[in-house]
Amino acid sequence: MTATIIDGRQVASKMQAEIAEQAAAFEQKNGYLPGLGVILVGEDPASQMYVRMKRRACKRAGIHSVAVDLPATATQDEVLQAVQQLNDDPKIHGILVQLPMPDQIDEETVLSAVSLDKDVDGFHPVNIGALAMKGRTPTFTPATPTGCMVLIDEVGVDPSGKNAVVLGRSNIVGLPAALMLIKANATVTICHSRTPDIAAEVRKADIVIAAIGRANYVKGDWIKPGAVIIDVGTNKIDDPSDERGYKWVGDVDFEAAKEVAGAITVVPGGVGPLTITMLLSNTLKAAQRLAAK
Numbered sequence: 001m002t003a004t005i006i007d008g009r010q011v012a013s014k015m016q017a018e019i020a021e022q023a024a025a026f027e028q029k030n031g032y033l034p035g036l037g038v039i040l041v042g043e044d045p046a047s048q049m050y051v052r053m054k055r056r057a058c059k060r061a062g063i064h065s066v067a068v069d070l071p072a073t074a075t076q077d078e079v080l081q082a083v084q085q086l087n088d089d090p091k092i093h094g095i096l097v098q099l100p101m102p103d104q105i106d107e108e109t110v111l112s113a114v115s116l117d118k119d120v121d122g123f124h125p126v127n128i129g130a131l132a133m134k135g136r137t138p139t140f141t142p143a144t145p146t147g148c149m150v151l152i153d154e155v156g157v158d159p160s161g162k163n164a165v166v167l168g169r170s171n172i173v174g175l176p177a178a179l180m181l182i183k184a185n186a187t188v189t190i191c192h193s194r195t196p197d198i199a200a201e202v203r204k205a206d207i208v209i210a211a212i213g214r215a216n217y218v219k220g221d222w223i224k225p226g227a228v229i230i231d232v233g234t235n236k237i238d239d240p241s242d243e244r245g246y247k248w249v250g251d252v253d254f255e256a257a258k259e260v261a262g263a264i265t266v267v268p269g270g271v272g273p274l275t276i277t278m279l280l281s282n283t284l285k286a287a288q289r290l291a292a293k
Contacts, residue, residue, distance in 0.1 A: 040068070
């Protein structure tokens with residue numbers, strides 16, 4: 001058996017074209033573009049790269065973007081002031097705070113300061129709380145876990161009644177992904193560093209979302225035949241055969257897993273493009289909501 005390869009780039013390209021059409025219609029109706037403000041604190045190369053990618057995607061989709069770059073020495077008050085300026089800016093409809101931030105910054109305080117109407121990253125405690133509660137619908141959901149759910153749907157799998165395993169319990173991916181799967185009526189197990197036998201848990205799973213940041217951690221013989229594997233991991237490893245001397249791999253041993261799984265994402269090019277796409281979608285949604293008010 002060879003798995004269906006889930007190409008996130010293809011799915012994202014189609015969705016971004018639709019977002020661009022809606023953004024153009026929004027501008028024609030309202031006289032201004034949807035706007036995204038991005039706050040970056042420090043000079044972390046990976047974070048800088050992610051911000052550049054997000055701003056380029058905004059440009060392609062017809063979304064106005066503004067970057068607020070603060071030095072690594074920025075104080076908590078300076079970051080909160082930047083958030084408030086974007087909260088008050090009528091041309092900005094969504095705010096993204098690039099994580100992680102330097103140690104002197106309390107991330108939860110900063111995320112809580114983002115206006116609920118502009119929380120396109122879906123990390124405000126109220127949005128996460130609504131995601132966790134029955135009968136509540138968050139205004140926005142976090143981009144990466146939402147992208148994971150889109151990819152599961154893309155291969156025609158309904159999580160309802162399925163066993164799902166989420167590897168990792170971060171606030172950014174693991175926890176909200178598990179909550180989304182629960183809302184979709186899956187039976188969910190969250191595995192982490194204290195889980196005694198992760199392989200045994202994965203072997204029961206119809207759906208696996210891997211987000212632990214450990215290269216090729218999930219082995220092929222852990223995979224239940226026919227399972228859907230969504231690999232969020234992006235890990236840089238040495239590769240003398242590549243002219244760069246390295247390559248990017250996921251948390252799942254792709255070559256082994258694809259011979260067992262029913263469907264699996266590639267790395268890179270799987271979940272990553274959907275993360276950016278969901279951010280664009282949320283920004284457009286925020287602009288539409290604010291315009292309606």
